[in-house]
Amino acid sequence: MPALLEIRDLSIRFGGIAALSDVSFDIEEGHVAGLIGPNGAGKTTCFNCITRLYQPTSGRLAFAGDDLLRHAPHELAGKRIARTFQNVALFDRLSTLDNVMVGYHVRYARGAARLRSDDGGRRAALEALDYLGLGEHANRPVRSLPFGTRKMVELARALVARPRLLLLDEPASGLTTAEVAALADVVKRIAADYSATIVMVEHHMQLVMNVCDHVIVLASGRKIADGPPEAVQRDKGVIEAYLGTA
Amino acid sequence: MSGMRVNKYWSVAVLALLVLVLPRFVPSYAAFELTFVGAYAIGILGLVILTGTNGQISLGHGAFFGIGGYAVAILAQKLGVPFWASVPLAAIVSGILGLGLGLVALRLEGVYLALATFALAVATPSTLKHFKSLTGGSQGLAVPSLSPPGPLHGVITSEQWLYYVTWVIAGALFLLTSIALGGRLGRALRAIRDNEVAAISFGVNPQRYKTFAFGWSAAYAGIAGAIVAIATGFVSPDTYTVALSLALVTGAVLGGIDTLWGALLGGVIVEFLPLLVQKINPAAPSVVYGIALVLFMIFLPGGIARSIQAVIHPLRLRREIHHARS
Numbered sequence A: 001m002p003a004l005l006e007i008r009d010l011s012i013r014f015g016g017i018a019a020l021s022d023v024s025f026d027i028e029e030g031h032v033a034g035l036i037g038p039n040g041a042g043k044t045t046c047f048n049c050i051t052r053l054y055q056p057t058s059g060r061l062a063f064a065g066d067d068l069l070r071h072a073p074h075e076l077a078g079k080r081i082a083r084t085f086q087n088v089a090l091f092d093r094l095s096t097l098d099n100v101m102v103g104y105h106v107r108y109a110r111g112a113a114r115l116r117s118d119d120g121g122r123r124a125a126l127e128a129l130d131y132l133g134l135g136e137h138a139n140r141p142v143r144s145l146p147f148g149t150r151k152m153v154e155l156a157r158a159l160v161a162r163p164r165l166l167l168l169d170e171p172a173s174g175l176t177t178a179e180v181a182a183l184a185d186v187v188k189r190i191a192a193d194y195s196a197t198i199v200m201v202e203h204h205m206q207l208v209m210n211v212c213d214h215v216i217v218l219a220s221g222r223k224i225a226d227g228p229p230e231a232v233q234r235d236k237g238v239i240e241a242y243l244g245t246a
Numbered sequence B: 001m002s003g004m005r006v007n008k009y010w011s012v013a014v015l016a017l018l019v020l021v022l023p024r025f026v027p028s029y030a031a032f033e034l035t036f037v038g039a040y041a042i043g044i045l046g047l048v049i050l051t052g053t054n055g056q057i058s059l060g061h062g063a064f065f066g067i068g069g070y071a072v073a074i075l076a077q078k079l080g081v082p083f084w085a086s087v088p089l090a091a092i093v094s095g096i097l098g099l100g101l102g103l104v105a106l107r108l109e110g111v112y113l114a115l116a117t118f119a120l121a122v123a124t125p126s127t128l129k130h131f132k133s134l135t136g137g138s139q140g141l142a143v144p145s146l147s148p149p150g151p152l153h154g155v156i157t158s159e160q161w162l163y164y165v166t167w168v169i170a171g172a173l174f175l176l177t178s179i180a181l182g183g184r185l186g187r188a189l190r191a192i193r194d195n196e197v198a199a200i201s202f203g204v205n206p207q208r209y210k211t212f213a214f215g216w217s218a219a220y221a222g223i224a225g226a227i228v229a230i231a232t233g234f235v236s237p238d239t240y241t242v243a244l245s246l247a248l249v250t251g252a253v254l255g256g257i258d259t260l261w262g263a264l265l266g267g268v269i270v271e272f273l274p275l276l277v278q279k280i281n282p283a284a285p286s287v288v289y290g291i292a293l294v295l296f297m298i299f300l301p302g303g304i305a306r307s308i309q310a311v312i313h314p315l316r317l318r319r320e321i322h323h324a325r326s
Ligand SMILES: Nc1ncnc2c1ncn2[C@@H]1O[C@H](COP(=O)(O)OP(=O)(O)O)[C@@H](O)[C@H]1O
Pocket: A014, A017, A019, A037, A038, A039, A040, A041, A042, A043, A044, A045, A046
């Protein structure tokens, strides 16, 4: 069985900067993987390549055997790839409920039913909000919510899309200690309840070591380690990259 | 949900009744003015879709008014096409041209889109004058008036008939728009407005929706222009100046650019504000216009309709969600 997500020799340059250089790794279906590395390592860029917001300079990306580079960015939700954003990308003038309902966009039945009948989307969105304990916020304008709650609303929106692959970009940043502890639980539950494969960019090492089956480490656009969390944690190169022995 | 629906139905029913009986109680020139209100409301409804819902600016929708107006004039005069066929055709022609402009708009953002559409508004009168054989040059073209059907002959005037036809069209378009914007389509348009990257990531194709919004709103402007042309009895290039485009945007902003009620209020504003402004300061009406616009942007950025709704809305939404859950 090939891996759910196969990344091969992925490279992308911005002007003079090589944000990613020949990065290759696999994500197995059902895994929770951690993508870690110092700031500017290329983690978000990697997500942006997978979701086609960035066009790689070279390399291959395959999702369930399907060549992602042949698809436009808006087609990926339909392939059941969903994500959250490092800097929270919500629809600021919509209610929390409407924000989450956008996640249902690709799930509406085809044909005339699309014009009206919002019940399916509404139900799914309320379900996802309740699942994450955000039900009480449904009718609030999303921009009125605190940062940590907004991050969770993004997660709810992604869940409504029923992702097979869920990409989380620094879900713990800006969260309180209590919220981070709860997040570890939530990620594990999502993996089980939604049978989603998860890739998580995260700086919070305790969280990564706690929930991830597999960790990939990037530094300056290159992969420097890839393996089970315990092994990666002991890796010399990784320790150097983090302690900055330069 | 039923509570909210009932409320909504009531306000619509009251409005429909008002529209029905109003010509009986107001002088005939007022019914004539209300026809214009209906037409402008349809045009501004297009801006509510395009600007309020989808976040694309157009300072050139007067051009589509012109296209709609000239389409009925040319169809009637040169081909004898009756009203019931020429108004939909006017909508189709301006809708298609709107799609074209929408494709151009995909490459422009913010100020550049505003400038490009403004240029369109500036170029409209001279373009209309240029194609003399089709448009009658600066003289323009006459548009036959709409006489009431057989059984109503002598019962109502042709002004009153046009008034009713206009408001039936307006009612149908408001209903259609309300349904379409209330669901998946409207949410996708708003999502693009608020955060295009996030919208794309959840499967919304921005090119398709943005182009469609332009065509859709231009079709409404075309219908509005067609009605205005029939009401006025002629079309001429100087009707479709920059001033018309700006009046539509002003009406949309003052009425409330992201609500349907705002479009209705906007129609009232476009028709009656110039008269009011004339009274306040006949010497420099545009100064009063400008000040009104600036004051609204500062104090009531959501327009009149949103300010009223700000009071009613939270209660309603809460009830709606309660119902959806149970
Ligand atoms: N759109 C862009 N334009 C130019 N440079 C970019 C862009 N996106 C990312 N970069 C650069 O690529 C490198 C990796 O960034 P990023 O992927 O955001 O790192 P991180 O691992 O912290 O998420 C950085 O040097 C960043 O400045």
